[in-house]
Amino acid sequence: MTMTYRRSRPVLSTLSATVAAAALLLGLAGPAAATPVPPIQDFGTIDGFGQNSEHERITRAALACAPGTAPGAAGACFQPASIRQLAGANGTMGAIGAPDADQALTEAAHCDGADYLNAAGYPRTRAQATSVLLSCIAHLKGEFDRGVEKADVLVNAAGAVSVSDTDLSSDCTFVLGVPGRGKCNAIEGFGRALHGTEDFYSHSNWADQADGRSAIGVANPPGLARTGPAPFLRLVAAAPSASDIPGDLTTGCFSLNPWGCGKRITHGVLNKDNGTIDPATGRATSPTTARGQVAGNFNAAVQTAIADTRAQWDGFRGSLVARYGTVRGQRMACAMTHDDPARDCR
Known part of the structure; x- marks a missing residue:
């Protein structure tokens, strides 16, 4: 029997949590996490159990090449087989879904737990919430930097693309620390970083609004209604630094312990995880979470995540150039985005 964690349902027995964690790992033995067990709920990585592959669709809307469009030498977008590795597709969660497979309970991988409310008696201080958020950013930066490091083998010192390290004749494996081809490893670092940055916009109040029909409080935290990436x-x-974090910023507390988030803003209250996203246009409709249904909050979270994902790829390409030089760095970006880089990235 397959069981699932659900972030929007805080009450789980210890037994069911243990069984679900074991099933999660046992179900991911095959390449590219084929036919995965349903992960903990955030922006979804599967179709089913209330999820609609939201991570995949956000990532495709941000970075997939439009039909008839090529990435160009600088790697502006990802061709079909390459975006499949990053964003996933039917039968694979891709690099973007890897944290839901093997870091499902790692707070920093999803930017959870940085909750704060400017109200007397709230059990967390601004400093505590900020510290958790900075830990999340440090974790994601580590994944991002690891992807840049792993790109080293894609292009040699003479500028030639490695055929073996960029081969996509089979899907990559992205879970449980299993090493793979160089392109897979570079995409994994970038994809794991994107998972957390995209989650931030669902799990925080950065781009959303409070429900104007209710008083501000733990069950209805304020929204910052920001319109661009953080x-x-x-x-x-x-x-x-701590001074860079807005005073009223909050993410939600998530715990398998039914009493673990007592009197705190919870993930269930704040998340905008689920709805329908067009993977070509990014249009977001039919939200299913309570916060997502308020004032266009689901669409706001999705659009900001798409914009941020594009900016992160621009930053990743810039990091390749900064580390490896212009010619080699640009060719690495070309190798990551083209399906046949040995032919196309000369």
Whole structure:
């Protein structure tokens, strides 16, 4: 029997949580996590159990090449087989889904737990919430930097693309630390970083609004209604400081312990995880979470995540150039985005 964690349902027995964790790992033995067990709920990585592959669709809307469009030498977009590795598709969660497979309970991988409310008696201080968020950013920056490092083998010092390290005749494996071809490893670092940055916009109040029909409080935290990506989340930049974090910013507390988030803003209250997203246009409709249904919040989270994902790829390409030089770095970006880079990235 397959069981699933659900972030929007905080009450789970210890037994069911243990069984679900074991099933999650046992179900991911095959390449590319084929036919995965349903992961903990955030922006979805599967179709079913209330999810609609939201991570895949956000990532495709941001970075997939439009029909008839080529990535160009600079790797502006990802061709079909390459975006499949990054974003996933039917039968695979892709690199973007890997944290739901083997880091499902790692708070920093999903930017959970940075909750705060400017109200007397709230059990977390602004400093505590900010510290958790900065830990999330540091974790994602580590994944991002690891992807840049792993790109080294894609193009040799003479500028030649490695055929073996960019071969996509079979899907990549992205879970449980299994090493693979160079392109797979570089995409994995980038994809794991994107998972957390995209989650931030669903799990926080950065781009959303509170429900005007209810008083501000733990069950209805304020919204910041920001319309662009969070500058402190730019993974190519230097690590942010506490002063960069807005005073009313909050993400939601998530715990398998039914009493673990007592009197705190929870993931269930704040998330905008699920709805329908057009993978070509990014149009987001039919939200299914309570916060997502308020004032266009689901669409706001999705659009901001799409914009941020594009900015993160621009930053990743810039990091390749900064580390490996213009010619080699640009060719690495070309190799990551083209399906036949040995032919196309000369």
